Amino acid sequence: MSGTSVFYTPDPGADGQRVMAGSRTGDSSTEGSSVAGLIARCTRALERSAVCFGHGTDNARDEAAALVFHVLDLDHDDALRAYGLTVSAAGQQRVAAMLEARITTRRPLPYLTGEAWFAGLRFAVDERVLVPRSPFAELIMGRFEPWLDPAGVRRILEIGTGSGCMAIACARAFPDSSVVATDISAAALEVARRNVARYELADRVQLVEADLYAGVTGTFDLIISNPPYVSAEEVASLPDEYRHEPALALLSDEDGMATPARILQHATRFLSADGWLALEVGGGAALLEARFANLPFIWPEFEHGGDGIALISAVDLRASECPATP
Numbered sequence: 001m002s003g004t005s006v007f008y009t010p011d012p013g014a015d016g017q018r019v020m021a022g023s024r025t026g027d028s029s030t031e032g033s034s035v036a037g038l039i040a041r042c043t044r045a046l047e048r049s050a051v052c053f054g055h056g057t058d059n060a061r062d063e064a065a066a067l068v069f070h071v072l073d074l075d076h077d078d079a080l081r082a083y084g085l086t087v088s089a090a091g092q093q094r095v096a097a098m099l100e101a102r103i104t105t106r107r108p109l110p111y112l113t114g115e116a117w118f119a120g121l122r123f124a125v126d127e128r129v130l131v132p133r134s135p136f137a138e139l140i141m142g143r144f145e146p147w148l149d150p151a152g153v154r155r156i157l158e159i160g161t162g163s164g165c166m167a168i169a170c171a172r173a174f175p176d177s178s179v180v181a182t183d184i185s186a187a188a189l190e191v192a193r194r195n196v197a198r199y200e201l202a203d204r205v206q207l208v209e210a211d212l213y214a215g216v217t218g219t220f221d222l223i224i225s226n227p228p229y230v231s232a233e234e235v236a237s238l239p240d241e242y243r244h245e246p247a248l249a250l251l252s253d254e255d256g257m258a259t260p261a262r263i264l265q266h267a268t269r270f271l272s273a274d275g276w277l278a279l280e281v282g283g284g285a286a287l288l289e290a291r292f293a294n295l296p297f298i299w300p301e302f303e304h305g306g307d308g309i310a311l312i313s314a315v316d317l318r319a320s321e322c323p324a325t326p
């Protein structure tokens with residue numbers, strides 16, 4: 001999660017993201033005890049505070065709406081009706097308590113609510129996993145076209161699955177596929193297991209505790225990874241919210257490119273003849289290009305924001321004889 005990408009959050013309403021109720025509240029002068037009034041008050045409190053956005057929302061109003069709708073168990077799809085509802089004193093107190101926790105602890109909102117959205121799906125999250133926010137959502141929902149032929153995708157490998165959001169979204173986008181998802185963190189895999197069970201995908205998503213590819217066998221039509229790619233220096237400069245995320249999910253040695261480089265260097269062995277590797281490096285694109293100047297990376301542009309995912313085919317990897325480290 002390097003450079004600007006660490007702050008990346010897709011536009012509200014972008015593919016795969018919930019349309020936050022706050023985006024449509026309109027006139028924030030509707031005060032009193034209505035849902036709209038409560039969202040307006042929370043928005044102002046967030047704006048006055050030092051909180052940093054980037055974990056599911058990118059502005060105070062959307063974050064306020066997400067908080068209020070979660071606490072009051074309201075439906076974002078029925079937002080227009082919800083705005084006019086009157087909130088009881090007890091409901092207002094619950095909202096105030098979560099707002100205070102958000103501002104004083106600087107914990108990202110998804111850790112307080114216990115849920116995050118990715119590729120249109122709801123995932124359980126807590127401090128054992130990164131809050132899902134990768135632009136991979138758009139690639140997965142578009143089934144990696146035009147680069148891949150979706151019909152040919154049978155086996156998928158994810159390195160560094162965290163909450164399992166990318167592996168699960170892939171399993172749903174490619175219904176005939178099976179997915180192997182590794183993570184070095186046993187704690188993260190417990191969260192992933194819960195999400196795999198929620199989507200009843202235990203028969204198609206295999207979770208493996210492993211350092212990158214260790215113990216993985218066979219070849220894959222698609223390898224995806226959003227690995228740690230932030231240098232120690234960058235991590236030290238991140239806003240407080242990021243200190244609540246696991247260091248293992250963010251921190252990578254050297255200039256941040258050590259883990260992505262290891263993934264790239266071993267990919268050839270695990271890719272089928274027509275396979276593709278998709279590797280997120282965020283703001284580290286120039287670093288990766290410089291380190292692997294012989295590789296013809298493709299950098300997809302995203303309709304809904306974000307960048308820094310490199311695509312490379314097995315054919316190109318083999319042609320350029322990407323060196324494998326021991």
Ligand SMILES: C[S@@+](CC[C@H](N)C(=O)[O-])C[C@H]1O[C@@H](n2cnc3c(N)ncnc32)[C@H](O)[C@@H]1O
Pocket residue numbers: 001129130131132133134159160161162163164165166182183184185188210211212226227228248249250259
């Ligand atoms: C940036 S998070 C991505 C999580 C998830 N894929 C997502 O996009 O929300 C990186 C994940 O890689 C895992 N990880 C870090 N080093 C690893 C390694 N050497 N082998 C496997 N997984 C690793 C971390 O535990 C973390 O869950």
